[in-house]
Structures are given as C-alpha cells and as structure tokens.
Amino acid sequence: MSRRLLPSGDAALLVECDSLEEVLALHDALAADPRLGVVELVPAARTILVAVDPTRLPLESAATWVRRIPAEAGSRVAGAAADPVVIPVTYDGEDLSVTATLLAVSPEALVAAHTAAEWRVAFVGFAPGFGYLVSDDWPFEVPRLDAPRPRVPAGSVAVAGAFGGVYPRQSPGGWRLIGRTDATLWDPEADEPALLAPGRRVRFEAIGSA
Amino acid sequence: MTGLRVEHPGASALVEDLGRPGLAHLGVPASGALDRGALTLGNRLVGNPDGAAALEVLVGGLRARFEGEAWFAVTGAWGPVTLDGRPVAPYAAARARDGAVLELGTAARGIRYVLAVRGGLDVPPVLGSRSRDTLAAIGPEPVVAGQVLAIGPEPAASVPVIDQDVAFPPPQDAVRLSLLPGPRADWFTDAARAALFERPWRVSEQADRIGVRLVGPALERQRPGELASEATVPGSMQVAGDGQPTILLADRPVTGGYPVIAILDPGSLDAMAQVRPGQEVRFRHAHRS
Numbered sequence: 025m026s027r028r029l030l031p032s033g034d035a036a037l038l039v040e041c042d043s044l045e046e047v048l049a050l051h052d053a054l055a056a057d058p059r060l061g062v063v064e065l066v067p068a069a070r071t072i073l074v075a076v077d078p079t080r081l082p083l084e085s086a087a088t089w090v091r092r093i094p095a096e097a098g099s100r101v102a103g104a105a106a107d108p109v110v111i112p113v114t115y116d117g118e119d120l121s122v123t124a125t126l127l128a129v130s131p132e133a134l135v136a137a138h139t140a141a142e143w144r145v146a147f148v149g150f151a152p153g154f155g156y157l158v159s160d161d162w163p164f165e166v167p168r169l170d171a172p173r174p175r176v177p178a179g180s181v182a183v184a185g186a187f188g189g190v191y192p193r194q195s196p197g198g199w200r201l202i203g204r205t206d207a208t209l210w211d212p213e214a215d216e217p218a219l220l221a222p223g224r225r226v227r228f229e230a231i232g233s234a
Numbered sequence: 235m236t237g238l239r240v241e242h243p244g245a246s247a248l249v250e251d252l253g254r255p256g257l258a259h260l261g262v263p264a265s266g267a268l269d270r271g272a273l274t275l276g277n278r279l280v281g282n283p284d285g286a287a288a289l290e291v292l293v294g295g296l297r298a299r300f301e302g303e304a305w306f307a308v309t310g311a312w313g314p315v316t317l318d319g320r321p322v323a324p325y326a327a328a329r330a331r332d333g334a335v336l337e338l339g340t341a342a343r344g345i346r347y348v349l350a351v352r353g354g355l356d357v358p359p360v361l362g363s364r365s366r367d368t369l370a371a372i373g374p375e376p377v378v379a380g381q382v383l384a385i386g387p388e389p390a391a392s393v394p395v396i397d398q399d400v401a402f403p404p405p406q407d408a409v410r411l412s413l414l415p416g417p418r419a420d421w422f423t424d425a426a427r428a429a430l431f432e433r434p435w436r437v438s439e440q441a442d443r444i445g446v447r448l449v450g451p452a453l454e455r456q457r458p459g460e461l462a463s464e465a466t467v468p469g470s471m472q473v474a475g476d477g478q479p480t481i482l483l484a485d486r487p488v489t490g491g492y493p494v495i496a497i498l499d500p501g502s503l504d505a506m507a508q509v510r511p512g513q514e515v516r517f518r519h520a521h522r523s
Contacts, residue, residue, distance in 0.1 A: 030417035030418075031414065031415045031416065031417060031419075031497075032416070032417050032467055032470075032494075032497060033414055033467045033469060033470075033497040033498075033499075034414060034499060034500065034520075035467070035500075036467050038417040038464065038465070040417075063255050063256055064255065064256060064258040064259065064465075065259060066258045066259050066465035066488065066489075067259065068462065068463055068464040068465055068489050069462035069463060069464070070462045070464065071462075071464040071465065072465075073258070073464070073465035073466075073467070075255075075258070075467065147259075147489075148259060148260050148261040148488075149261055149463055149465075149487070149488055149489035150261065150487065150489070151261055151370070151487075152260060152261040152262045152370050152372065153260060153261055154261055212360050212361050212372055213360070217257075217260060217262075217361060218260040218261070221259070221260060222259050
C-alpha cells in the first residue's frame with residue numbers, strides 16, 4: 025500500500041491512498057490507535073484528512089504516526105464491529121424502474137440486490153449525516169442524473185456510481201432515488217447525531233412497495 | 235436576567251463562538267466566528283473565556299437595548315459605534331446601563347463586527363457550540379428584530395484594566411495575505427502558481443461565510459481530470475473549472491471536489507473575514523513556523 029502525505033495548511037495533513045479499500049483500512053487503523061492532539065480524522069474517496077492541534081501534536085509527529093501505522097492490522101473501529109444498522113425502506117422511488125432498465129435488470133432484482141448487500145459507511149460528506157455506503161456485494165455502477173433535482177425529499181434512499189446513500193434532509197441531489205425511509209438519519213440533539221457514521225455496517229430491509 | 239434586546243439586526247446578526255471542531259467526519263464543519271482573533275480579543279476585553287458566544291454583525295445597522303447592566307466590547311470591523319448616541323471607543327471594554335441603546339453604524343473598515351458581552355450570549359448550544367452554521371443550518375437561527383438574547387452569568391475573571399489600547403483595524407486598501415502550499419498545488423502550471431503571488435486579485439460580490447470568490451487571471455491546470463472529493467480545511471483555496479479561485483471559510487462543506495492550490499495561514503484567514511467585496515488582495519508566501 026502506498027500513502028502519499030500532502031500538505032494541508034499548518035494544522036492538517038492530507039493522506040492519499042491508491043483506493044477506497046486502502047482508505048478504509050488505514051482509517052480503521054488510525055482510529056484504533058489514536059494520538060492525543062488529533063482533532064479530526066476525515067475519510068473521503070481516496071484520502072484521509074488528519075487535522076491536529078499543533079500545540080499538542082506537531083504535524084511532523086502526526087506524519088510519523090501516519091507513515092508507520094500498519095494498516096493491515098485492520099483492527100476494526102467500534103462502529104464496524106457492532107451489529108449493522110437496519111434501515112427499513114419502501115421501495116417506490118421515482119427512479120426505480122428507469123434505474124433498473126439502465127442496469128438491465130428488473131426492479132425486483134434491483135431491490136433484492138440492494139437489500140441482500142451488506143453495506144458499510146465509507147465516509148460522510150455533501151451534507152451533515154450523508155453517508156457514502158459501499159458494498160462488495162453490490163455489483164452495479166449507476167449513472168447520476170444528467171440534471172440534479174433541486175429538492176430531494178428527506179429520507180430518500182438513493183444510488184449513484186458504486187455508492188448507496190440516504191438523504192438526511194431535503195436538499196438538492198443528483199443520485200437516483202429508489203425508495204424512502206422514515207429512519208432518522210441526522211439529529212443534532214442526539215448523542216450520536218449521524219446514524220451513518222464512518223465505519224458503520226448497514227442493511228436495508230424492504231417494508232413494502234407501492 | 236440580563237439580556238440584549240435586538241431592536242434591529244442590520245444586514246445579518248449571527249451568534250458565533252469558536253465552533254464545533256471534531257465532527258467533520260459526520261459532515262459537520264467546525265463553523266464558528268469567521269474572525270476568530272476579533273472574537274477572542276472581544277472576549278478578553280470583557281474578561282470572558284476566549285470561546286464565549288458573541289454576535290457577528292455583517293456591515294452594521296444593528297440596534298440593541300441592554301436589559302440590565304453589562305460590560306461589552308466591539309471588535310473586528312471598524313466604524314461608528316454609539317451607546318445612547320455617544321461614541322464608544324473601538325476594541326475597548328465599555329459599561330452599558332440598564333436600558334442603554336447600542337448602535338453599530340456602517341463599517342468604514344472591515345465588514346464583520348464582533349459584539350462581545352461580559353458573560354457571553356447564553357443561547358442553547360447545538361453539538362457543543364453556540365455557532366450558527368449557515369450552510370449546514372445548525373445552531374442558533376439568525377437573530378431577528380425583537381429577539382432578546384440572554385446574557386450568561388459574569389465570569390470569575392474581572393474586566394482587565396488596559397492602560398493603552400493596541401488596535402489594528404482592518405486595512406482600507408490592498409490586503410496582504412499569506413499562503414501555505416495546498417495539497418493539489420502540483421495540479422497547476424508553474425505560470426498559475428506564479429500568477430497567484432504576482433498578480434492582484436479582487437474580492438467578488440460572491441462572498442459569504444461559506445466562501446469568497448476572487449477575480450483575477452485564470453489559474454491553469456497542467457493535470458486534467460476530476461478530483462475525487464476530499465476533506466478541506468478553512469482557508470483552502472480551491473480552483474473551479476474556469477480557473478477562478480474561491481477561498482473556503484468556516485461554513486464550507488466538509489469535502490470538496492475542486493483541487494486546492496493553496497491554503498491561507500490562520501492569521502490571514504482572520505484578515506480574509508474582513509475583506510470587502512471589491513477590495514484588492516495580494517498574496518505572499520507564508521513562512522512555516
């Protein structure tokens with residue numbers, strides 16, 4: 025595995041990996057062996073941002089920590105070890121049948137694949153609580169909408185690229201909508217505000233369709 | 235209970251503190267006061283802890299009445315500030331009597347006043363902070379006319395006696411800002427990296443707490459293609475497809491898909507919070523400490 029350390033101001037490093045799998049492994053390893061003075065550990069598709077309080081952890085020390093940590097140790101973070109979050113879904117999304125057609129499967133087969141897959145939250149971005157879900161079991165690469173919708177309803181269950189996701193609240197969005205859930209994805213008042221925090225395992229469960 | 239009755243909020247009045255760091259992995263940026271130096275100075279002038287919540291007032295136009303006696307200080311932007319019609323010294327602690335009316339006129343220098351009150355603004359925290367995040371819509375709602383903001387109990391520390399004010403108001407002419415290298419500096423041509431430091435830039439009208447778009451020569455890339463979205467830090471200068479840079483501020487999205495060519499050093503980030511649309515900006519290399 026190669027890791028490239030890129031500068032990101034006087035209090036952060038951007039660590040670039042070759043693949044999302046390496047990001048997940050390295051993030052797990054860093055999260056399992058934390059250093060005092062690390063303020064943020066933000067995984068994304070190819071990178072992890074390591075933001076520090078430089079008075080407690082100099083950037084040089086953070087760089088050494090990142091360079092030396094063995095990612096293959098693969099000790100899973102707490103969220104990954106726990107039971108998967110189960111999200112109940114009504115599969116009646118506006119784009120369900122068109123998306124199935126694009127992927128040359130039936131809508132039923134698409135739903136079956138979505139519910140059979142074990143997903144994992146790779147990273148969170150775009151909006152508070154919007155988790156990018158990946159799964160080894162999910163065989164599809166889904167093209168985004170040509171023009172994003174100005175308003176996607178909260179709770180919309182969507183797919184795009186190799187990712188799955190659920191819109192935590194109403195926002196613009198270009199992912200294809202296949203269903204909806206009443207689950208609370210984002211609650212700033214809760215002890216754990218994001219249902220889908222990085223590392224969490226996730227399953228979708230069909231509760232009916234229109 | 236001591237409070238501040240906002241009779242008119244002006245263009246925008248937001249409660250801000252030092253933000254909510256540590257939640258970026260959940261998609262929540264730290265947010266907080268854009269001019270952090272102005273916030274901590276204001277708080278120190280009235281004996282508060284650095285991170286007490288204060289009011290960030292854009293441009294001016296705020297009129298507020300004290301309910302109960304309170305110490306306060308106005309920092310950040312520099313303009314006509316009056317208490318019951320009499321001028322108040324900038325960047326200094328002053329005492330307001332019960333019923334006194336504070337007015338912040340249109341700023342002559344800088345663009346964001348910080349109004350700190352002794353005891354801090356006591357609004358309910360969200361995710362550990364009293365900061366309004368304008369993009370994520372987290373934290374106290376923007377202040378509206380008629381709203382009364384509770385002022386917290388006075389801290390143990392006394393109001394410091396300061397013999398002489400040392401005040402550095404925001405500059406009126408070109409602003410000099412320092413840049414550290416960004417993670418994707420090598421995506422740009424040598425000419426683009428040189429132009430960044432050699433040419434003047436102008437702040438556009440597209441400037442808010444999320445980011446400030448600059449106008450100048452197009453910064454050309456030597457590496458084509460898409461960047462997978464990655465986490466950004468406050469002060470990141472990302473360059474859009476048209477070559478124009480945007481400096482991301484406290485309320486930016488946590489991740490961005492445009493390459494970041496450079497990053498403002500922390501002192502310059504505070505200065506950026508006070509730059510007005512139309513003002514000229516020049517960049518220099520920051521010296522790593």
